[in-house]
Amino acid sequence: MKTPLAWKNLVHNKVRTSIGVAGVSFAVILIFMQLGFLGGIIHTATQIYDALEFDLMLRSPAYLHLTEARSFPRSRVLQAASLSEVAEARSFYLGLSEWQAPASVPAVESAKTSEAIEEEGDWRAIITMGTDPKDPVFNRQEINDEARKLSDSTFVLVDVKSKSEYGPADDEKFSETDIGVETTLGPHRVRIVGLFELGTGMASNGACLTNPEGYVRACPWQTIDDVNFGLIKLKDPSEAELVRQKLLSIYGIPSRDEKSTFSLTAAALTNTDVEILTRQQALDREEHRWVHETPLGQIFTLGVWVALFVGVAIVYQVLSTDIANMMGEYATLKAMGYGAKYLTKVVLLQAVLLAVVGYIPSIIVSWGLYRLVEKLSGMPMNMTPGIAALVLALAITMCVLSGLAALRKLYQADPADLF
Amino acid sequence: MTSQTTIPATSGAFTGGIQMPKTVKVQALNHFFGEGELRKQALYENNLEVRRGEIVIMTGPSGSGKTTLLTLIGTLRTVQEGSLKVLGNELCGADRDLIVRIRKEMGFIFQAHNLFESLTAYQNVNMAAELVGLDPMIAEGRINSLLTRLGLGHRIHYKPKSLSGGQKQRVAIARGLVHKPKLILADEPTAALDEKSGREVVTLFQELARDEGCTIIMVTHDNRILDVADRIVNMVDGKIKSDVAVQETSVICEFLKEFPLFADLTPNTLAEVADQMMVHEAQSGEAIIRQGDAGDLFYLIRTGSVDVLINDGTGDQKVAELNQGQYFGEAALITDEPRNATIVAREPSVFYALGKDEFRAVLETSATFEEELRQALFRRQ
Numbered sequence: 001m002k003t004p005l006a007w008k009n010l011v012h013n014k015v016r017t018s019i020g021v022a023g024v025s026f027a028v029i030l031i032f033m034q035l036g037f038l039g040g041i042i043h044t045a046t047q048i049y050d051a052l053e054f055d056l057m058l059r060s061p062a063y064l065h066l067t068e069a070r071s072f073p074r075s076r077v078l079q080a081a082s083l084s085e086v087a088e089a090r091s092f093y094l095g096l097s098e099w100q101a102p103a104s105v106p107a108v109e110s111a112k113t114s115e116a117i118e119e120e121g122d123w124r125a126i127i128t129m130g131t132d133p134k135d136p137v138f139n140r141q142e143i144n145d146e147a148r149k150l151s152d153s154t155f156v157l158v159d160v161k162s163k164s165e166y167g168p169a170d171d172e173k174f175s176e177t178d179i180g181v182e183t184t185l186g187p188h189r190v191r192i193v194g195l196f197e198l199g200t201g202m203a204s205n206g207a208c209l210t211n212p213e214g215y216v217r218a219c220p221w222q223t224i225d226d227v228n229f230g231l232i233k234l235k236d237p238s239e240a241e242l243v244r245q246k247l248l249s250i251y252g253i254p255s256r257d258e259k260s261t262f263s264l265t266a267a268a269l270t271n272t273d274v275e276i277l278t279r280q281q282a283l284d285r286e287e288h289r290w291v292h293e294t295p296l297g298q299i300f301t302l303g304v305w306v307a308l309f310v311g312v313a314i315v316y317q318v319l320s321t322d323i324a325n326m327m328g329e330y331a332t333l334k335a336m337g338y339g340a341k342y343l344t345k346v347v348l349l350q351a352v353l354l355a356v357v358g359y360i361p362s363i364i365v366s367w368g369l370y371r372l373v374e375k376l377s378g379m380p381m382n383m384t385p386g387i388a389a390l391v392l393a394l395a396i397t398m399c400v401l402s403g404l405a406a407l408r409k410l411y412q413a414d415p416a417d418l419f
Numbered sequence: 420m421t422s423q424t425t426i427p428a429t430s431g432a433f434t435g436g437i438q439m440p441k442t443v444k445v446q447a448l449n450h451f452f453g454e455g456e457l458r459k460q461a462l463y464e465n466n467l468e469v470r471r472g473e474i475v476i477m478t479g480p481s482g483s484g485k486t487t488l489l490t491l492i493g494t495l496r497t498v499q500e501g502s503l504k505v506l507g508n509e510l511c512g513a514d515r516d517l518i519v520r521i522r523k524e525m526g527f528i529f530q531a532h533n534l535f536e537s538l539t540a541y542q543n544v545n546m547a548a549e550l551v552g553l554d555p556m557i558a559e560g561r562i563n564s565l566l567t568r569l570g571l572g573h574r575i576h577y578k579p580k581s582l583s584g585g586q587k588q589r590v591a592i593a594r595g596l597v598h599k600p601k602l603i604l605a606d607e608p609t610a611a612l613d614e615k616s617g618r619e620v621v622t623l624f625q626e627l628a629r630d631e632g633c634t635i636i637m638v639t640h641d642n643r644i645l646d647v648a649d650r651i652v653n654m655v656d657g658k659i660k661s662d663v664a665v666q667e668t669s670v671i672c673e674f675l676k677e678f679p680l681f682a683d684l685t686p687n688t689l690a691e692v693a694d695q696m697m698v699h700e701a702q703s704g705e706a707i708i709r710q711g712d713a714g715d716l717f718y719l720i721r722t723g724s725v726d727v728l729i730n731d732g733t734g735d736q737k738v739a740e741l742n743q744g745q746y747f748g749e750a751a752l753i754t755d756e757p758r759n760a761t762i763v764a765r766e767p768s769v770f771y772a773l774g775k776d777e778f779r780a781v782l783e784t785s786a787t788f789e790e791e792l793r794q795a796l797f798r799r800q
Contacts, residue, residue: 002549003542005535012537012578332533335495336594337522337550340515416495 006349009326010357016322017354023318024358025365027311028395032366033373034303035387040379041297045290046283047199047380048127052092053139055237056080056244057282058230061275065289067096067127067204071226072274079250080232085243090137092229093130093215095222098123099206101167102183102192121167127207128185130215137231143209146194153213155193156185162206163378185210186218205378230274240278247276308394315398319351320406327410335415343410351403355395362395363388428696428721428771429668441504442602442634443469443492448501450487450657461487463657465501472628474647475636479654485638486530486606488654492636493527493604494518506601523551526595528605528637532587534579540566540590541575544597551598558597565593568623570616584611592620596627603627605637609644621647661694668693671771674719674744680753680782692781696771701764710761714751716772720744723768728761735761752778 010017048066058077060070074091081089101121131137136147146157158166158174168174169181174195182191185208198207210217216224234243248254253272277285291297323330330343363383370381450462462484469475477485490496491503491510498511508521526547534543541562548558566575569589571582579587588611595603603624609617621644627633645651653661671693675681681689696719701707707718710730724742728735738760741747751758752775773781 003538003545005538005546008535008537008542328531328533329535332529332535333546335493335522335527335529336547337519337525339519414490414496416490416493 006346006353009346009350010353016325017357020318020322020354021358021361023314024354024395024399025362027307027314027398028359028362028391029366029369030307031304031311031391031394032362032387033369034300034307035391036366036370036373036381036383037300037379038291038297038304039384039387040381041290041294041300042287043199043380043382045286048094048129049279049283049286051138051140051143051198052229052231053088053137053233054231055234055240055279056232056247057277057279058232058247058274059228059277059282061272063275065286065294066094069094069228071222071228072230074225074227076251076274077227077230077232080230080247083243083246083250085234085236085239085246086232087235088135088231088233090132090135090231090233091212091227092137092231093128093212093219093222094228095128095215095219096125096204097128097186097218098184099126099166099208100124100184101165102169102178102181103167122165124166124206125204126162126166126185127204128215128218129207129209130212131209133211143196143198146196147209149194150209150211150214153211153217154188154190155210156190156214157194157196157209158192159199159207159209160195160197161199162208166206187220188217190214190218199380244276244278251276308398311394312398312402315355315395316402316405319354319399319402322350322354323347323403323406323410330410331413331415334410340411344404344407347403347407347410348400351399352396355399356392359392359395363391427694428671428698428719429663429690429693441468442471442473442506443467443636444502444504445488445492446502446504448488448491448498448503450484450491450496450499461657462491465657465659467652467659467662469634469636469650471634472632473634473649474624474628475634475650475652476645476648477636477638477652477654478640479660483654484657485654487657489604489606489636489638492602493525494521495527523598524601526598526600526603528592528595528603528608530606530610532579532591534587534590534594536579539576539578540571540582540586540593543579543590544594547594548597553598561597562593565597566590569593569619585613585616588612589616589620592623596623599627599631599633601633603633603635603637605635605639607639607641608637609639609641614643617641617644663690663694671696671719674746677744678746678749680749684781684784688781688784692773692777693771695777696773699770699772701768701770703764703766705764707762707764707770708748708758708760710758712758714748714756714758715775716748717746717752717775717778718748718762719746719771719773721769721771724765725762725768726765728763729759730761740765748772749778753782 045066058072058080060072062070064070077089077091080086100123103121131147133148133150136144138144138147149155150157158178160174162168162174164171164173166174167183169177174192176195178192179194180192182189184190190210196209212224216222232243234240251272251274253275291301330347333343367383370383373379374381445465445467448462448465449460452459452461465488477489479485487496491498492505494505494510501511503510505521506524508517510518510521513521535546538546544562544566545558548562553561563575566572569592571586571589571593574582574586579590582590588608592605592608595605609620612620624635625647628635648665650662650664652659668690672686672689675684675689675692681692684692699707699718701723707725708714710728720741720743722743724740725747726737727739727741727747729738730736747762748758750756
């Protein structure tokens with residue numbers, strides 16, 4: 001067995017290796033955080049869509065993003081329901097309203113005087129959703145079960161992921177003890193009758209669910225005949241494109257080139273009040289909108305690049321110092337007759353080992369930081385296998401490229417000049 | 420007439436008859452350091468030939484270019500101008516693959532030991548053994564025996580950090596020798612060693628040269644090990660000032676001492692005389708000097724034999740036969756008279772010849788023997 005020089009070098013000088021590992025870890029954590037933020041944006045964009053049951057989506061051509069959905073006539077949803085391929089065509093209301101944090105004392109006692117209401121907490125923007133309690137739109141059984149409780153327009157369900165500033169009784173998160181609490185949503189009083197778990201996002205730190213009448217109470221600028229989304233479930237999901245074409249002709253919208261999918265002007269040109277998207281289109285557009293068109297998305301996309309550059313700079317510095325320290329030894333190997341291939345192998349193996357050893361503590365620290373950021377800012381941060389693998393690949397690439405760059409000197413110089 | 424060459428007698432070029440291929444052949448080698456305005460010449464038109472199995476010691480003041488020449492031979496620097504052949508390969512303009520191949524056939528012992536701090540003495544030496552694909556079992560035996568011989572038997576599995584300077588140096592020497600290189604280049608190999616280990620190292624060198632035909636070139640200031648040198652090369656200011664085969668010079672000195680007029684000379688002066696002699700070659704039957712010619716050279720027979728013929732008016736009469744180590748031609752130089760005999764080679768022969776002026780100068784020197792002694796005593800202080 002050949003002498004494992006790369007490994008011996010790393011193990012031998014523990015101080016130097018620790019500094020190297022710390023440098024790599026720092027760079028990796030930086031990248032993890034930025035990717036986490038970007039992931040949070042993407043997650044924000046799609047987490048509510050992910051919880052909705054639909055194969056085709058109807059929405060306003062003026063749609064911007066989830067909380068700027070605009071509205072279109074409910075008759076379009078009813079028209080779609082008439083198609084034989086359609087299993088369900090449901091209306092879904094979603095908009096931002098205002099939520100006043102409930103008083104910390106039980107509502108039944110405090111409601112006795114009007115002053116008590118004045119003592120209730122701060123106002124917060126909240127995502128308000130409206131669904132028919134008899135036929136809820138979610139693809140999760142537990143949410144649908146809770147939604148059936150929304151028999152009155154004054155009843156609301158609260159997302160347990162809503163932040164503490166929305167006024168849960170225990171000042172932490174909404175739980176069973178908050179059921180029965182009254183507060184104000186928009187201009188009217190509502191009562192919390194249940195809980196659901198969906199998760200919030202960058203647009204708002206809280207969410208609540210009510211029935212269509214309740215939604216119109218909370219968002220009085222909208223009528224019950226103006227819906228934000230039409231969610232169409234097909235008998236056969238593979239027919240999505242076929243049904244989409246049928247609906248286009250029913251609505252009298254000329255079929256347009258798929259390439260202009262992201263064009264918002266198309267609606268203006270065709271002068272129609274609705275657009276139809278497949279599930280995948282809706283998810284893709286939402287992600288594109290958040291990542292590429294909102295300032296937050298752009299900041300974090302840029303952040304990923306900045307983190308990469310900073311990471312490369314740090315790793316290069318660490319590795320090139322490491323190699324410079326051992327230049328005499330490597331030059332000796334070269335002088336003995338070891339070829340460029342062997343030297344490259346040793347240095348790159350050392351770089352990869354450093355990358356992997358640096359990666360392990362980073363992923364643990366990053367996971368902790370994700371939880372911390374999520375708790376503090378409400379941004380959904382998920383350490384997905386995709387992010388973990390991507391960062392590992394990036395860390396190894398950074399180390400290998402830096403190692404190669406640092407090796408140039410060894411390749412070019414005569415050994416005698418390096419001793 | 421004999422064919423006169425420009426080869427000095429002391430170069431040893433004609434020792435041992437048939438010439439073997441040279442391990443190292445340096446021709447018109449120049450080397451420069453720096454670029455543009457700062458470009459400075461370090462080596463000037465150097466020529467050197469080293470034969471297989473020879474031990475060459477390079478000396479000279481620091482900055483004279485010894486190490487530069489050594490690293491050039493060792494392929495550790497790129498050859499810029501001139502020709503440098505090592506183990507039959509031209510290094511000037513050689514590609515990387517060739518250089519890597521040649522390096523594997525050499526053992527370089529560096530002034531800075533350059534051991535891997537992360538590896539033990541054994542592993543450091545093993546790096547050289549692995550490179551040439553030495554069988555691990557054989558390698559293990561060789562490494563252990565080498566390190567033990569060098570007095571490191573009890574330190575085989577120590578890392579350089581726990582070894583003294585001299586011990587590290589010896590590990591580096593073992594690393595340079597373990598793969599039985601054809602050419603060993605050593606830069607001050609004994610500098611950090613005590614006399615006993617230094618002696619052991621040069622004994623190892625001698626064994627490798629004798630048993631394996633390994634050629635050794637070392638730069639050293641250590642006069643304790645001069646005795647192992649087959650050849651001493653002296654460099655000054657980037658030029659090889661003298662290149663002397665020790666054995667051959669000693670042979671010439673022994674021969675010269677037989678000449679009565681030179682008998683009083685010190686070894687130092689004798690060596691200087693030897694230095695001034697040039698090689699002459701003659702074929703069988705060729706006349707080296709003729710009776711009646713003006714005398715200009717003094718001859719020493721290195722190899723072969725000659726007939727001495729005297730023409731007394733009735734034709735050439737053979738009066739004597741001279742063999743290796745004997746000399747002729749001195750009478751005409753001393754008396755300033757024409758040659759009193761004809762000398763004809765009996766077989767292909769080699770002579771070392773000393774010019775008339777040099778010959779006379781030596782005789783003058785002989786008179787200043789006392790003076791030389793004074794000088795020697797003075798330098799002792």
